[in-house]
Amino acid sequence: MIRRWVADLALGMRLALGGGGARTALVRLTLTAVGVGLGVAVLLTATSVPHLLGARDDRASSRVLAPGTAAEGVDPIHAVTRNDEFRGRGLQGALVQLTGPHPPAAPGVARLPGPGEAVLSPALAELLRSPDGELLRSRLSQRVIGTIGDAGLTGPNELFFYIGSDTVAQQPDTVLVGRFGYETSRRPLSSLELLLVVVGATTCLVPVFVFVVTSTRLAAAARDRRLAALRLVGADRGQVHRIAAGEALLGSFAGLLAGLVMFQLIRVLVPAITVDAFRGGLFGTDVVPDWRLGVPALLALPLLACAAAVVALRPVVIEPLGVERRGTRSRRKLAWRLFPAVTGGVLLLTGLGGDGDGAGNPAVIVGVVLVLTAVPLVLPWVVERVAGLLGGGSPAWLLAVRRLQLDSATAARLVSGVAVVLAGSIALQGVYDRAESERPVPRQIRVLATYYATSVADGDAFAAAFHALPGLGGVPVRTGALLETAAGDRVSAVVESCPALRARARIADCRDGDVYAAATLADRVPGQGDHVWFSEVRRARAIDRPQWTLPEVHRVPVYGDGGLELLVTPGALATASGVGLTVNATLPTADPDLVERVRNVVGWNGSVDSLGTGRDGTSALITRVLSVGSVLVLLFVAGSLLVAAWEQLRERRRSLAALAANGAGRGVLARSLVWQLAIPVAVAVVVAVPAGLALDWLVLTFVVHRPMAADVPAIALLAATAIAAVLFVTALTLPALWRTTNLENLREE
Numbered sequence: 001m002i003r004r005w006v007a008d009l010a011l012g013m014r015l016a017l018g019g020g021g022a023r024t025a026l027v028r029l030t031l032t033a034v035g036v037g038l039g040v041a042v043l044l045t046a047t048s049v050p051h052l053l054g055a056r057d058d059r060a061s062s063r064v065l066a067p068g069t070a071a072e073g074v075d076p077i078h079a080v081t082r083n084d085e086f087r088g089r090g091l092q093g094a095l096v097q098l099t100g101p102h103p104p105a106a107p108g109v110a111r112l113p114g115p116g117e118a119v120l121s122p123a124l125a126e127l128l129r130s131p132d133g134e135l136l137r138s139r140l141s142q143r144v145i146g147t148i149g150d151a152g153l154t155g156p157n158e159l160f161f162y163i164g165s166d167t168v169a170q171q172p173d174t175v176l177v178g179r180f181g182y183e184t185s186r187r188p189l190s191s192l193e194l195l196l197v198v199v200g201a202t203t204c205l206v207p208v209f210v211f212v213v214t215s216t217r218l219a220a221a222a223r224d225r226r227l228a229a230l231r232l233v234g235a236d237r238g239q240v241h242r243i244a245a246g247e248a249l250l251g252s253f254a255g256l257l258a259g260l261v262m263f264q265l266i267r268v269l270v271p272a273i274t275v276d277a278f279r280g281g282l283f284g285t286d287v288v289p290d291w292r293l294g295v296p297a298l299l300a301l302p303l304l305a306c307a308a309a310v311v312a313l314r315p316v317v318i319e320p321l322g323v324e325r326r327g328t329r330s331r332r333k334l335a336w337r338l339f340p341a342v343t344g345g346v347l348l349l350t351g352l353g354g355d356g357d358g359a360g361n362p363a364v365i366v367g368v369v370l371v372l373t374a375v376p377l378v379l380p381w382v383v384e385r386v387a388g389l390l391g392g393g394s395p396a397w398l399l400a401v402r403r404l405q406l407d408s409a410t411a412a413r414l415v416s417g418v419a420v421v422l423a424g425s426i427a428l429q430g431v432y433d434r435a436e437s438e439r440p441v442p443r444q445i446r447v448l449a450t451y452y453a454t455s456v457a458d459g460d461a462f463a464a465a466f467h468a469l470p471g472l473g474g475v476p477v478r479t480g481a482l483l484e485t486a487a488g489d490r491v492s493a494v495v496e497s498c499p500a501l502r503a504r505a506r507i508a509d510c511r512d513g514d515v516y517a518a519a520t521l522a523d524r525v526p527g528q529g530d531h532v533w534f535s536e537v538r539r540a541r542a543i544d545r546p547q548w549t550l551p552e553v554h555r556v557p558v559y560g561d562g563g564l565e566l567l568v569t570p571g572a573l574a575t576a577s578g579v580g581l582t583v584n585a586t587l588p589t590a591d592p593d594l595v596e597r598v599r600n601v602v603g604w605n606g607s608v609d610s611l612g613t614g615r616d617g618t619s620a621l622i623t624r625v626l627s628v629g630s631v632l633v634l635l636f637v638a639g640s641l642l643v644a645a646w647e648q649l650r651e652r653r654r655s656l657a658a659l660a661a662n663g664a665g666r667g668v669l670a671r672s673l674v675w676q677l678a679i680p681v682a683v684a685v686v687v688a689v690p691a692g693l694a695l696d697w698l699v700l701t702f703v704v705h706r707p708m709a710a711d712v713p714a715i716a717l718l719a720a721t722a723i724a725a726v727l728f729v730t731a732l733t734l735p736a737l738w739r740t741t742n743l744e745n746l747r748e749e
Contacts (some may be wrong), residue, residue, distance in 0.1 A: 012246020029664040036255020041262035055286040070178030075100025093161030097168035118142035128242040139427030158280030171582040203424025248309035344370030348698040353634025376416035400675030409682040419684035426692025447587040451606035484535040493566040513571035534580035548576035574656035660741035
């Protein structure tokens with residue numbers, strides 16, 4: 001029994017290689033392999049996402065500064081992280097000060113830099129050498145002694161650095177680092193974020209399986225003729241089914257190999273991605289499929305291909321003297337096609353709990369998959385009904401309508417992937433809009449420059465350099481500090497000159513060297529003779545001896561914003577040691593070049609931040625992944641549609657050539673081809689939009705308990721994009737149509 005099955009499968013593979021002529025068989029096998037290969041490449045890429053994100057996180061955590069005791073034989077270093085930007089690109093790294101010849105090893109770095117030296121990422125070194133990096137060179141003027149290897153970067157395009165300095169220990173936020181690497185905790189995904197992942201992944205993967213089924217049915221007419229010939233020489237119906245499965249099996253195996261080649265090509269091309277979808281880019285070596293997900297998916301593809309080939313023979317009667325299709329005689333049934341949608345809807349409606357965290361429930365994943373799977377199942381029934389209602393018109397219209405009436409299933413299969421992507425994108429857009437609407441409203445965008453000064457003179461020098469920049473001469477600069485008493489109480493202090501105090505606090509008899517506080521704060525601020533520390537410096541360096549002893553604190557009336565701070569004149573800090581001041585200035589404009597010049601003035605002794613533009617990192621990462629996934633799936637759907645359309649033209653070459661020989665112009669045939677795809681895609685949009693809105697309503701209302709709000713412009717844009725993609729693919733098939741209508745195709749093969 002098993003030997004007979006193996007022999008039948010082997011015969012099917014041989015026929016797939018040589019049936020109908022070597023050249024024709026090779027073209028047919030190539031088209032099937034390309035179709036299945038596209039699906040395999042997308043599946044392998046999709047199952048690589050967990051490892052890709054995990055590897056990026058592991059690289060990022062491996063270079064985190066870990067304060068604490070160093071291992072024996074390792075000299076700790078003073079270090080401080082710096083997060084900066086350059087023309088919208090993230091720029092980050094660490095300032096380091098060595099304390100001995102054996103510092104802790106940083107990932108990807110052969111030797112940590114000493115004073116005046118730097119180790120840069122390859123992308124940052126290249127940027128500095130290019131004309132675009134002119135404004136950045138003054139910030140990174142140190143001698144470059146090496147580059148950072150892949151182990152110390154999250155991506156090949158990341159701008160990262162280690163800069164050596166002999167003043168890091170004086171920085172207020174410095175830490176004593178004994179090693180690099182720290183186990184960072186990751187917050188769990190919220191219900192909306194998890195729902196984004198579930199809907200997005202389903203939208204990306206369902207079209208893959210849809211087209212794998214479709215690709216195994218390419219050249220169905222030629223296959224049926226070969227099977228009829230086998231019936232003529234004595235094969236029974238069971239053998240015919242096994243032989244058909246063997247043909248599909250060979251195509252699926254060839255597709256597996258083609259998919260592996262495509263996947264390796266993707267890994268080679270991944271480092272070339274320079275868009276902002278992934279900050280710092282991606283390493284091709286990180287694109288590694290998860291075998292727990294990839295192996296079952298790859299094993300399922302041949303089985304799915306064989307099952308699709310056998311199921312496709314159900315409406316076909318293959319007899320020794322020919323082939324008869326019963327599909328045109330009986331109308332399709334709707335009930336079983338709606339069963340997945342109903343089942344999926346019930347799963348989303350029930351059994352998910354009422355705490356709003358049901359997005360992680362397996363029933364949700366199954367429900368979303370079933371609802372989206374119902375779209376390509378219902379679409380052939382709707383296309384058949386619509387085609388049956390269409391009437392007369394122009395010759396091109398008549399040819400298209402008659403073709404749809406004779407074989408509506410093929411046209412429906414061609415656009416089913418588009419319908420699934422459209423329905424899933426509408427649901428995904430609804431979940432994304434709801435997630436965005438629940439984020440805090442961003443504040444007005446402000447660019448804030450912060451400089452850490454070690455003395456009043458240092459702060460004054462920064463203020464002078466800041467005011468010397470064009471357009472910033474009159475921008476207020478505020479110098480302050482956070483003081484801490486021996487008991488741990490903290491109070492803020494503002495350092496201002498007497499002329500400024502006379503104007504702001506109306507202190508007429510101000511003298512440099514005095515300290516003032518509002519009279520209402522008599523019991524809440526330190527007084528004369530109290531010992532205080534500069535809080536940030538004390539925290540960073542664990543200083544035990546007091547840094548400043550306060551002189552007499554003069555009481556003044558409430559001033560300005562309520563007087564919740566000490567007012568310190570510069571002369572009063574003359575007796576302080578290890579001063580830690582913070583100098584702040586808010587830029588009146590966000591001009592990119594001016595912001596970069598301010599960053600150059602600040603250097604690495606502070607930061608320049610754009611307030612009110614931040615987003616949650618996890619949500620941003622999910623959105624970026626889904627954005628890239630949507631583009632890849634759109635390209636996949638367009639490619640699969642193109643492959644299927646080419647095969648349809650190749651199968652119909654004799655009938656098209658006969659039409660051309662009987663006077664039908666190429667323009668009529670081209671318009672007919674457009675209508676043959678335009679009508680099904682219009683039906684697909686009509687089916688996909690309600691399906692997407694229904695899925696959006698189900699997951700928002702019953703899974704995460706949020707109200708639904710349809711974004712009509714976004715839905716219209718998604719539908720227009722789907723229609724445009726189909727029309728673009730149709731235009732690409734026109735050259736093949738011109739070759740198909742050659743009279744040579746009238747010859748019998």
